[in-house]
Amino acid sequence: xxxxxxxxxxxxxxxxxxxxxxxxxxxxxxxxxxxxxxxxxxxxxxxxxxxxxxxxxxxxxxxxxxxxxxxxxxxxxxxxxxxxxxxxxxxxxxxxxxxxxxx
Amino acid sequence: xxxxxxxxxxxxxxxxxxxxxxxxxxxxxxxxxxxxxxxxxxxxxxxxxxxxxxxxxxxxxxxxxxxxxxxxxxxxxxxxxxxxxxxxxxxxxxxxxxxxxxxxxxxxxxxxxxxxxxxxxxxxxxxxxxxxxxxxxxxxxxxxxxxxxxxxxxxxxxxxxxxxxxxxxxxxxxxxxxxxxxxxxxxxxxxxxxxxxxxxxxxxxxxxxxxxxxxxxxxxxxxxxxxxxxxxxxxxxxxxxxxxxxxxxxxxxxxxxxxxxxxxxxxxxxxxxxxxxxxxxxxxxxxxxxxxxxxxxxx
Numbered sequence: 001x002x003x004x005x006x007x008x009x010x011x012x013x014x015x016x017x018x019x020x021x022x023x024x025x026x027x028x029x030x031x032x033x034x035x036x037x038x039x040x041x042x043x044x045x046x047x048x049x050x051x052x053x054x055x056x057x058x059x060x061x062x063x064x065x066x067x068x069x070x071x072x073x074x075x076x077x078x079x080x081x082x083x084x085x086x087x088x089x090x091x092x093x094x095x096x097x098x099x100x101x102x103x
Numbered sequence: 104x105x106x107x108x109x110x111x112x113x114x115x116x117x118x119x120x121x122x123x124x125x126x127x128x129x130x131x132x133x134x135x136x137x138x139x140x141x142x143x144x145x146x147x148x149x150x151x152x153x154x155x156x157x158x159x160x161x162x163x164x165x166x167x168x169x170x171x172x173x174x175x176x177x178x179x180x181x182x183x184x185x186x187x188x189x190x191x192x193x194x195x196x197x198x199x200x201x202x203x204x205x206x207x208x209x210x211x212x213x214x215x216x217x218x219x220x221x222x223x224x225x226x227x228x229x230x231x232x233x234x235x236x237x238x239x240x241x242x243x244x245x246x247x248x249x250x251x252x253x254x255x256x257x258x259x260x261x262x263x264x265x266x267x268x269x270x271x272x273x274x275x276x277x278x279x280x281x282x283x284x285x286x287x288x289x290x291x292x293x294x295x296x297x298x299x300x301x302x303x304x305x306x307x308x309x310x311x312x313x314x315x316x317x318x319x320x321x322x323x324x325x326x327x328x329x330x331x332x333x334x335x336x337x338x339x340x341x342x343x344x345x346x347x348x349x350x351x352x353x354x355x356x357x358x359x360x361x362x363x364x365x366x367x368x369x370x371x372x373x374x375x376x377x378x379x380x381x382x383x384x385x386x387x388x389x390x391x392x393x394x395x396x397x398x399x400x401x402x
Contacts, residue, residue: 006302007201007202010196010199010302013196014193014196014197014208017212018207018208018211020270021211021212021214021215021270022214024215024223024226024227024230024270025214027226027230027236028222028226039229040229040232040235041234041235041239042232042234042235042236042239042240044236083122084123084126087119087120087122088119088120088122088123088124090119091116091117091119091120091123092116092120094116094119095113095115095116095117095119
């Protein structure tokens with residue numbers, strides 16, 4: 001019996017914590033469908049402003065370029081760091097030498 | 104002959120690691136040394152004047168710098184223990200093999216750690232606005248009568264920052280602890296349970312002592328991370344107050360933000376900014392050494 005109460009408390013605690021963790025994500029999605037005035041007032045429900053907001057976003061920013069920049073940078077970083085670090089890793093592992101201990 | 108092939112082997116080894124070494128030297132060692140050299144100059148744009156220890160002497164009379172150090176230590180002392188303790192509790196509870204829905208809880212608690220620093224700061228800024236969500240909620244629950252001026256009050260803006268940082272980083276530390284708990288055999292817990300130890304006793308008597316090295320690791324990691332805190336105060340302070348005050352009454356001014364202001368916002372003085380950076384390094388080293396000492400004591 002005592003154990004059941006303990007577990008009830010654990011589940012309650014974890015559920016509340018998980019809710020707090022996830023809530024801002026829900027709120028972000030809900031906020032994308034509301035006017036910014038409502039978002040600032042803490043409106044919780046979904047609105048009907050999603051398309052409007054999206055239009056405003058693509059009017060103010062060149063979305064294609066923004067996303068393109070991100071993809072370009074991340075692709076370059078992945079390829080380049082893979083080359084550099086796998087070369088270094090191979091060099092260290094295959095060619096053992098005394099000076100290796102320095103690093 | 105054997106010697107010759109050894110040599111050519113070594114040559115290839117050097118070629119393979121040369122690229123990484125060059126980048127390391129170019130982008131880590133050179134900036135490190137150059138900023139040390141630069142910290143003995145005072146600069147205005149491209150004009151440089153040698154001052155020797157002058158920048159470091161100036162630091163201790165600079166009220167903004169002292170304030171930023173004070174701010175960061177308040178945040179450090181309050182936020183890091185809360186966050187690490189919460190993370191430990193979560194990790195301990197989620198390590199229980201009898202618990203159901205573990206995967207869901209784990210994912211939900213780790214989810215904040217994947218958000219971008221700027222994005223979550225903006226979301227928290229909106230949630231904690233004076234007429235915002237959190238105030239509405241607290242008023243509806245009759246916990247407070249008047250809205251708290253979260254971001255407009257020096258005290259509450261720090262509280263907001265601490266809440267936001269705890270939300271973002273607890274899951275990350277929880278994952279480190281969970282990884283550490285994999286090395287603690289479940290048999291110890293089972294034995295403790297048979298002996299009649301409750302959850303709380305298990306937590307304090309088994310989990311904390313056995314996780315000591317990982318707790319030390321996360322403490323040092325969080326300390327260094329907090330000393331370099333930049334994105335969150337920058338975003339939470341943006342647009343709230345006028346002028347160059349970072350947060351109400353400079354309550355969110357951290358050393359990193361101050362470095363940014365000195366190098367880019369005021370008349371650029373990279374020499375002085377380098378001196379501040381080196382002071383942060385000194386603090387990080389001192390704090391890490393202290394933590395090593397404290398944690399290694401009872402070995």
